[in-house]
Amino acid sequence: MRDEAGEPQANMGYKIRLRNGHVITGQLDKNGYANVSGPDFENAKVSFFELADHDWSVGNIT
Structure with a gap:
């Protein structure tokens, strides 16, 4: 997972x-x-419990 600036x-x-x-x-x-x-x-369903659902989305998976 990376933030909007691309930082891990x-x-x-x-x-x-x-x-x-x-x-x-x-x-x-x-x-x-x-x-x-x-x-x-x-x-499977993935969630990040430290974030609200609307605060993240799936991007490019490598």
Whole structure:
């Protein structure tokens, strides 16, 4: 995650709700990244509980 100026948002808390209802929480690394994968992550819902929903959106994913 990066802010509007392109700076990484280190240690930002996130929550991932998997399609089976399980919830995973964590923090982004110092570069604003989290690496999660697996079949249960298809159609998962991501939120950043430190931000309101309207304060962020999905941009380019690398």
